[in-house]
Amino acid sequence: MRIETYPDFEMMAINVAQRICGDLKAALDSQDRVLLAVPGGTTPGPIFDDLCAADLDWSRVDIILTDERWVPGDHERSNTKLLKERLLVNRATDATLLPLYVATDEPEEGLPQLIPGIEARLPIAVAVLGMGADMHTASLFPDSAELDAALAHNAPALIPVRPESQPEARITLAAHVLNGALHKHVVFKGQDKRDALDKAMTLPPQDAPIRAVLDGATVHYSEN
Template sequence: MSAEIVTYPDAELMALSLADRIAGELRVNLDAQRPASLCVPGGSTPAGMFRALSGLPLDWDKVTVFLNDERWVPGDNPRSNSAMLRKSLLVGPAAAATYLDLYTGDPTPEGAAPALSEQIKPHLPITVLVLGMGDDMHTASLFPQAPGLEALLASDAPPVMAAAGGAEPRITLTAPALQSALNIHIMIKGAQKRAALEAATGADPVTAPISAFLRNAVVHYAE
């Protein structure tokens, strides 16, 4: 089964529509008196959606937010995904959400991963997962053919592990933790990423990690 693809005329409409949809999916859990978890990507693509979502009426104090992955840099570093998230999503009504920061200040992500796994476990299955995708078909910190990728993809992987890829050390949720999500959304913009997504469909996750999430995902695409 291939992913459902929703195409939007522009990024602004994608941001507004997806924000409404995510709020509705979180509300299903909250209305049933269950806590809700929202796992989101870094990068520039979701920023507009975060701003729209942050202002929507929701019992934010019952929502736990965490990133798909993080560079192992302090929160005041320009390369920090947390810094972007605090400015775009964790403001207004959404400031009441609980934020679980993947950067702990430990010397290494390897040292921090076991405790982070224990912190994430109570929030699984993830209520709503939003993923991005690079031109190379990576998602979270699951990079094609990177050292250790097969351990991150393994069905028995702990929820959080250190990851290789990029200039800095990284921490990431693993494939089984991400695949646990009740609702999976993938946001992409531009023809190049659309082509990469099509190339990933049916591919081996070792060469196209995003393919591990396409079966149950809704892809949101804007030119």
């Protein structure tokens, strides 16, 4: 793990977008198609705003969320909605979005339709990950009863989770899928999360899930 610190978030967003672009271009030199995994939430939005204009062959890029709420793609709580508005625009309209939702009441009913297509595209070429102050990443939450299943080395690519702290059921890429990405960028801002990372380094993944994906990762941290 390597930590890079930035004085402000705007500078970090620009640099991370450039790094992702460089990693994708390098991967495209040796592969017909590459997989980019990205988080939802508010933090990656400015990164997406820069990345969507990158000059690369987006027609050979598949994009997947690291996790998603089990809600339709046009729902106000959907991370897919954010991607369509801020990443799958400009030059990146040529990319292919891999869905993480099908119209079933519960995620367990829909996963058999989703997992084969995702596993066929692994490994992830570039994974962009966030981290919460509770040391979660993707939907690997420390208060989730399904965390051990998501941390298992033989877990399927997608795991349904129902964290006590979250209002909806979710699905998340398994820890080994995220950790197996060829390039990993963990992005966050604020002293509270910097303190959380330091704490995470003293704990096992069962208490600090971010620990499960830090092997070889670059951590990008903005003070403001």
